[in-house]
Amino acid sequence: MTQSHPTSGAEPDPACPVSLDLLGAVYRAEPEDLPEILAEIPxxxxxxxxxxxxxxxxxxxxxxxxxxxxxxxxxxxxxxxxGSVVHGQAQMKSARPAAPNPAAPPPPRLILRGGGSAPKKISLGGSSAKSRSFD
Structure with missing residues (x-):
C-alpha cells in the first residue's frame, strides 16, 4: 500500500521582510549576482x-x-x-584559509632518526606481567 502525503508550498515566515520568491532568489543567487538582486530591494x-x-x-x-x-x-x-554588530561583522574580512602560494618554498621536513639501531620493543603486559604482584 502506498501512502501519499499532500505537498504544499513552503509557508512564508511572518518575520521575513520579503516575499518567499525574493527570499528564494537571494538564497540561490551566485555571489557575483547577489549585488544586482539586492540593489532592487529598498x-x-x-x-x-x-x-x-x-x-x-x-x-x-x-x-x-x-x-x-x-x-x-x-x-x-x-x-x-x-544592527551595528551585524554591520561590523559584515565589514570584517572573511576567515578563509589562505590559498597556498606556489612560489613559496615548501615547509622543512622534520625527520627523527634513532642511533641507527632497530626500534626498541615495548612490552604491553604479556606473560611476564601476569606473574607480577601489585599488592
Missing part, C-alpha cells in the same frame, strides 16, 4: 532582510553578505545595537 527592507538572515543559523553568512550591501545607519535603524 534600503530599509534590505537591512531588515540582512538582520533576519543573520539570525537564522543556516543563513548567517548570507545575512552578512546582504549586510555588506547595507548602510550602517539603516541596519541600526531597523535592529538597534544588533
Amino acid at each position: 534600503p530599509t527592507t534590505r537591512a531588515k532582510l540582512a538582520v533576519y538572515l543573520y539570525g537564522k543559523s543556516h543563513m548567517h553568512q548570507l545575512g552578512l553578505s546582504v549586510a555588506r550591501a547595507c548602510e550602517r545607519d539603516d541596519l541600526v535603524r531597523v535592529a538597534g545595537e544588533i
